[in-house]
Amino acid sequence: MKKVYIQSVGSISAQKTFDNSEFLDEISTYNDTVISAIDPVYKDYIPPAAARRMAKGIKMGVVASKLALEEAALENVDAIITGTGLGCVVDSEKFVSAIIDNKEEFLTPTSFIQSTHNTVGGQIALGLGCKGYNFTYVHASNSFESSVLDAKMQLELDEVSNILIGGVDELGVHTVKIHRLINHIKSTAVSLDNVLYSNTKGTVFSEGANFFVLGNTKKDNSYAELVAVDIFNTLAEGNLAEAVQQFLKDNNVSIEDIDVLVQGNNGDIEFDHYYNSLSTGLFSEIQQVYYKHLCGEFYTASSFGVWLASKIIKTQRVPSIVELNDVKASKIETVLLYNQYRGENHSFTLLRKC
Amino acid sequence: MGIISAIGNNVAENYSALIEGKKGISRVAKIDTVHRDAIMVGEIAASNQELIDELGLAPENNYCRTAMLGAIAAKQAVADANISAIKKYKTGLISATSVGGMDMTERFYYDYLEDKNLQKYIEGHHAGDSTQKIAEQLGIEQSLVTTISTACSSAANAIMFGARLIKSGKLDRVIVGGADCLSKFTINGFKTLMILSDTYNTPFDENRKGLNLGEAAAFLVLESNAVVKAENKKVLAYVKGYGNANDAFHQTASSENGDGATLAMEKALKVGGLLPKDIDYINAHGTATGNNDLSEGRAILRVFGENLPEFSSTKAYTGHTLAAAGAIEAVYAILALQNNIIYPNLNFKTQMKEFEITPQTELKEKELETVLSNSLGFGGNCSTLIFSKRA
Numbered sequence: 001m002k003k004v005y006i007q008s009v010g011s012i013s014a015q016k017t018f019d020n021s022e023f024l025d026e027i028s029t030y031n032d033t034v035i036s037a038i039d040p041v042y043k044d045y046i047p048p049a050a051a052r053r054m055a056k057g058i059k060m061g062v063v064a065s066k067l068a069l070e071e072a073a074l075e076n077v078d079a080i081i082t083g084t085g086l087g088c089v090v091d092s093e094k095f096v097s098a099i100i101d102n103k104e105e106f107l108t109p110t111s112f113i114q115s116t117h118n119t120v121g122g123q124i125a126l127g128l129g130c131k132g133y134n135f136t137y138v139h140a141s142n143s144f145e146s147s148v149l150d151a152k153m154q155l156e157l158d159e160v161s162n163i164l165i166g167g168v169d170e171l172g173v174h175t176v177k178i179h180r181l182i183n184h185i186k187s188t189a190v191s192l193d194n195v196l197y198s199n200t201k202g203t204v205f206s207e208g209a210n211f212f213v214l215g216n217t218k219k220d221n222s223y224a225e226l227v228a229v230d231i232f233n234t235l236a237e238g239n240l241a242e243a244v245q246q247f248l249k250d251n252n253v254s255i256e257d258i259d260v261l262v263q264g265n266n267g268d269i270e271f272d273h274y275y276n277s278l279s280t281g282l283f284s285e286i287q288q289v290y291y292k293h294l295c296g297e298f299y300t301a302s303s304f305g306v307w308l309a310s311k312i313i314k315t316q317r318v319p320s321i322v323e324l325n326d327v328k329a330s331k332i333e334t335v336l337l338y339n340q341y342r343g344e345n346h347s348f349t350l351l352r353k354c
Numbered sequence: 355m356g357i358i359s360a361i362g363n364n365v366a367e368n369y370s371a372l373i374e375g376k377k378g379i380s381r382v383a384k385i386d387t388v389h390r391d392a393i394m395v396g397e398i399a400a401s402n403q404e405l406i407d408e409l410g411l412a413p414e415n416n417y418c419r420t421a422m423l424g425a426i427a428a429k430q431a432v433a434d435a436n437i438s439a440i441k442k443y444k445t446g447l448i449s450a451t452s453v454g455g456m457d458m459t460e461r462f463y464y465d466y467l468e469d470k471n472l473q474k475y476i477e478g479h480h481a482g483d484s485t486q487k488i489a490e491q492l493g494i495e496q497s498l499v500t501t502i503s504t505a506c507s508s509a510a511n512a513i514m515f516g517a518r519l520i521k522s523g524k525l526d527r528v529i530v531g532g533a534d535c536l537s538k539f540t541i542n543g544f545k546t547l548m549i550l551s552d553t554y555n556t557p558f559d560e561n562r563k564g565l566n567l568g569e570a571a572a573f574l575v576l577e578s579n580a581v582v583k584a585e586n587k588k589v590l591a592y593v594k595g596y597g598n599a600n601d602a603f604h605q606t607a608s609s610e611n612g613d614g615a616t617l618a619m620e621k622a623l624k625v626g627g628l629l630p631k632d633i634d635y636i637n638a639h640g641t642a643t644g645n646n647d648l649s650e651g652r653a654i655l656r657v658f659g660e661n662l663p664e665f666s667s668t669k670a671y672t673g674h675t676l677a678a679a680g681a682i683e684a685v686y687a688i689l690a691l692q693n694n695i696i697y698p699n700l701n702f703k704t705q706m707k708e709f710e711i712t713p714q715t716e717l718k719e720k721e722l723e724t725v726l727s728n729s730l731g732f733g734g735n736c737s738t739l740i741f742s743k744r745a
Contacts, residue, residue, distance in 0.1 A: 096456075099542050100460070119733060131613065133598045134598065138481040153518055178473075230498075231499070232497060233495070344486065345482070
């Protein structure tokens with residue numbers, strides 16, 4: 001079986017991450033409950049006429065994928081695999097409200113077409129003229145990890161050599177409104193520094209797109225080896241320690257081998273205990289990192305975690321803004337990521353310096 | 355295998371409707387739409403309350419119709435495979451949906467803001483929620499569970515991904531399929547695209563007027579050789595080949611010559627180590643839209659040329675069940691293999707002008723070894739599966 005490498009990254013997020021030459025050099029702070037992605041200059045990548053018709057999710061996905069392709073010095077890829085929790089949710093909202101408001105009359109197809117979950121993946125393929133394998137996973141906080149898993153299997157078996165993968169989700173006004181009602185969004189504003197310490201229910205909602213080229217040949221500028229990914233639909237907190245140990249064992253890695261633990265803590269007092277049980281338990285002596293205070297929470301926010309881990313491994317530097325404890329790794333070779341959302345759809349991802 | 359569709363609530367009912375030529379297409383009854391008289395649909399008879407009762411759900415449940423249909427079909431599949439201890443082997447679930455919880459979202463969109471009792475459905479909107487519920491109904495815990503949404507090819511892709519998970523050894527057993535319920539969202543969406551027929555859909559007919567939407571769910575249990583051996587299982591069929599390609603032509607329309615569909619069929623044949631002459635029957639996507647049937651027909655001609663076996667579309671029976679279609683038609687393909695039967699392409703009258711190929715219009719008995727099934731969707735997504743009697 002061939003090894004799989006992260007060859008390049010492309011990120012659009014609530015931080016200025018679209019410039020690959022930087023690494024969280026300046027932090028965009030906030031005091032809010034919902035934060036938007038920082039737009040790159042879209043017209044540098046997409047003709048303005050086309051961009052006007054595109055949903056933000058499509059624009060973010062297309063540009064993040066272009067950034068990743070550019071960095072990998074590739075014109076095209078063999079396959080495109082996208083993860084998204086809600087797809088182009090703004091268009092879904094537009095079409096549903098138009099159906100109700102206009103009593104099923106005077107509707108136009110654009111928002112219906114864009115609301116289809118695989119629109120971003122389809123548009124990227126259309127833009128590249130990529131006729132290869134094209135899948136879209138839509139499984140909440142494991143949407144992106146499903147893409148990783150799929151790509152990894154194909155590359156290991158050498159069925160193809162380069163796959164573009166990514167996670168993308170956009171904010172929608174109505175979606176935000178109704179998620180406030182059920183306390184999935186924090187009821188009071190919180191600042192970036194205090195996301196984990198608000199002691200309140202819900203999270204800071206956001207959006208973004210993080211794309212990667214995965215390949216099965218190591219390059220001089222590869223970011224990291226993608227060693228393993230495992231996903232779980234459910235995982236009781238009591239079984240978490242055992243599950244992570246089994247995952248590490250399956251990959252011949254011990255807890256002591258982990259240099260940095262990257263966790264998806266989002267400050268939701270109802271669910272952060274999953275993360276806390278690892279940080280105060282098995283991994284208490286390991287350097288810990290968090291990131292959702294930077295990128296906010298959305299179904300594919302964990303793709304930002306992989307972006308962060310990739311950058312940490314490549315630059316061999318942990319920006320102080322993401323440090324969660326005082327432990328400093330003596331070397332950064334093996335990085336473990338753990339994510340879940342609202343106690344469901346857990347994932348472990350293992351990256352290694354290459 | 356498990357299935358619930360407009361032509362039956364289980365595998366046996368679906369099969370008898372198929373061989374009796376019994377359509378499940380009618381005027382829509384359960385959705386209050388202004389388009390009622392302008393469209394026809396493949397609707398499942400059971401009401402939501404009947405589905406709730408069948409599943410024994412608590413009154414405070416927040417299941418959308420997609421989740422309930424999916425759970426019913428998936429439970430049938432698990433029972434059909436004689437699985438009593440689901441945790442005995444590493445078992446996953448790959449489901450497909452495009453509608454997800456949209457039926458509740460479109461009903462309560464504004465009511466959510468006023469009525470606290472309805473807010474339980476907010477969490478059920480996203481596509482993955484229906485899959486989580488199906489997994490719960492099956493007792494699948496702490497396992498690999500995910501959802502695929504690639505429009506009308508979704509369930510074919512779920513089967514493909516499941517087959518690859520078994521092949522790679524990630525899972526010993528995987529339940530694969532898809533579910534989609536009817537919704538105002540899809541009725542109005544396809545209406546704006548002007549591809550809904552006002553009468554019975556007529557696949558591959560010169561005068562075809564568009565598709566009938568349908569609702570359905572179907573699931574299949576895939577098991578590794580090791581499980582089959584250890585449990586001394588009877589194998590219904592083998593997933594012999596699979597291929598996915600993108601047309602990269604247009605967001606909703608297929609290319610004139612069916613490039614994507616051609617690539618998908620070629621890939622599937624290659625994976626299966628088969629030649630076009632080895633395929634005994636093609637269950638076509640055949641939605642009865644002007645664009646699909648022309649593009650797919652041309653692709654079939656490109657791949658099969660002189661070796662074209664009988665082909666037919668079963669959409670005239672069930673309507674186009676969107677993300678579920680690939681699983682529905684996988685069940686039909688396997689039933690065809692088991693019974694050595696080719697289903698008629700109902701409602702066909704007039705030969706298409708653009709090419710000479712004609713679908714099978716009568717029920718036909720034929721010794722079948724392999725059946726090829728196409729699923730083509732928005733976003734240029736093209737998938738082909740090949741099922742066979744022998745490994």
